Amino acid sequence: MLEKMIEMFSYPFMVRAILVGSLVSLCSALLGVSLVLKRYSMIGDGLSHVGFGALAIATAMNAAPLGVAIPIVILAAVLLLRISGNSKIKGDGAIALISTGALAIGVMVISMTTGMNTDVYNYMFGSILAMSGKDVELSMILSAAVLILYILFYHKIFAITFDETFARATGVRANLYNTLIAVLTAVTIVLGMRMMGALLISSLIIFPALTSMRICKTFKSVIINSAIVSVVCLFIGIAISYIWATPAGASVVIVNMGALFLYTIVGSVKNRSF
Amino acid sequence: MALIKCENISIAYEGQTVVHDLSFEVGQADYLCIIGENGSGKSTLVKSLLGLKAPAKGKIILGDGLKQNEIGYLPQQTDVQKDFPASVYEVVLSGRLNSRGFRPFYTATDKEKARENMELLGIQDLERQCFRDLSGGQKQRVLLARALCATKKLLLLDEPVTGLDPIVTQEFYQLINEINKKSGIAVVMVSHDIESTMAYASHILHLQETALFFGSAMDYQRSEIGQAFLRGGEHHA
Numbered sequence: 001m002l003e004k005m006i007e008m009f010s011y012p013f014m015v016r017a018i019l020v021g022s023l024v025s026l027c028s029a030l031l032g033v034s035l036v037l038k039r040y041s042m043i044g045d046g047l048s049h050v051g052f053g054a055l056a057i058a059t060a061m062n063a064a065p066l067g068v069a070i071p072i073v074i075l076a077a078v079l080l081l082r083i084s085g086n087s088k089i090k091g092d093g094a095i096a097l098i099s100t101g102a103l104a105i106g107v108m109v110i111s112m113t114t115g116m117n118t119d120v121y122n123y124m125f126g127s128i129l130a131m132s133g134k135d136v137e138l139s140m141i142l143s144a145a146v147l148i149l150y151i152l153f154y155h156k157i158f159a160i161t162f163d164e165t166f167a168r169a170t171g172v173r174a175n176l177y178n179t180l181i182a183v184l185t186a187v188t189i190v191l192g193m194r195m196m197g198a199l200l201i202s203s204l205i206i207f208p209a210l211t212s213m214r215i216c217k218t219f220k221s222v223i224i225n226s227a228i229v230s231v232v233c234l235f236i237g238i239a240i241s242y243i244w245a246t247p248a249g250a251s252v253v254i255v256n257m258g259a260l261f262l263y264t265i266v267g268s269v270k271n272r273s274f
Numbered sequence: 275m276a277l278i279k280c281e282n283i284s285i286a287y288e289g290q291t292v293v294h295d296l297s298f299e300v301g302q303a304d305y306l307c308i309i310g311e312n313g314s315g316k317s318t319l320v321k322s323l324l325g326l327k328a329p330a331k332g333k334i335i336l337g338d339g340l341k342q343n344e345i346g347y348l349p350q351q352t353d354v355q356k357d358f359p360a361s362v363y364e365v366v367l368s369g370r371l372n373s374r375g376f377r378p379f380y381t382a383t384d385k386e387k388a389r390e391n392m393e394l395l396g397i398q399d400l401e402r403q404c405f406r407d408l409s410g411g412q413k414q415r416v417l418l419a420r421a422l423c424a425t426k427k428l429l430l431l432d433e434p435v436t437g438l439d440p441i442v443t444q445e446f447y448q449l450i451n452e453i454n455k456k457s458g459i460a461v462v463m464v465s466h467d468i469e470s471t472m473a474y475a476s477h478i479l480h481l482q483e484t485a486l487f488f489g490s491a492m493d494y495q496r497s498e499i500g501q502a503f504l505r506g507g508e509h510h511a
Binding site: 037151152153154155156158159161162163165166167168169170171172212213216217218219220221222 | 324325326342343344345347349357358359360361364365368369371372374378379380402403404407420424
């Protein structure tokens, strides 16, 4: 086992995958707690579909994938928040509209240009080989930004997540922080989706938060626990993927499912003993 | 100088005027109850008092050093917080956010204030408990403690006893009365509960798009509109 581990770390692409993966899973776990509690779980899913569409367009135009995808997904994130905040189309409806719309555009663009090939398959389900040196750099910058912003605005994020009206009434600029969360989520998703796959990336946002909430009773402990669970699950998932040659994204999600199951059992045992 | 003075305000909601030509004021240590039927514009007025909705016409003037972000607001109970993982202490402390400004972390003073208010409301033993596991009455006490953390001068309570059982309701009213009398914090309460309202309030604002009555509670009981509404209240009870 140890040999396998050492062997795994001897491949630069594996080191990159683990590095980017851990950082992305850390960020998405932090952001995920707020998103899940604010009933925006599906926002991650919607944005990843937009990301798919954007990547398809980038490939067709022969442009840098991240350079095209990041601005488009950020735009979609801000738009989603605005729509679900104040209009006649409710949040979940808006997300479904935007995500299926983007997916359709992506599929059209692909079929008119390259056709369905391995690239497209990789966008859908992820590839462990997809991470470049540039991605490592970007994900380091991103996760540093997410961590710093999260710590600086932690109390404000708690306040708007718990009770937005009260937070607004006491002078917290809720829109600003909602937008901040949306933008950070968008960047996290774009970075993670090529490894995890457009169809699977939102699991990184949803699973760790819901898993921690089975046991943890304070906001702080949920946040810290989510971060740890997320990174550990990602590492185990990638190791499984390497050893048994399974798809990376799916392996990580399966491990996350296991963690959720485990926490649910522990949580219910704990509650019964009181 | 009054804490809050509304001068001929009109408030529109989605293009429709729900409150018009409303004038009233809240002085220091007043206990004002806002009563009125469903759809009479109470909730909209609350939003405007909190500064979340600007009046279409007229002015809301804050005086006596009351700042817009220093109103201690106790919202109606909502389902949103049902599965929220947060300790009582975390919730109460979040009331101190308005004194933070751009500084990111709470100081020792903030934490002390939070503890003081928890003690005042008799919830210090719940400090580490999860908010979602509390009873309805305990939850309201926690949110009241948070509101007290946010203000020195004025509490704004939006139907605070909805869904509480009668005994807990009475306890809650007494608690608010004590805070009002002992600390001199003015109370503005939106209420359905006419009888209890009359027991504690010093002033009444009877709202039906505009002020049908505004004045002292004594005068309200003598007024025609007051007598009609009070009889109606007894019928319902």
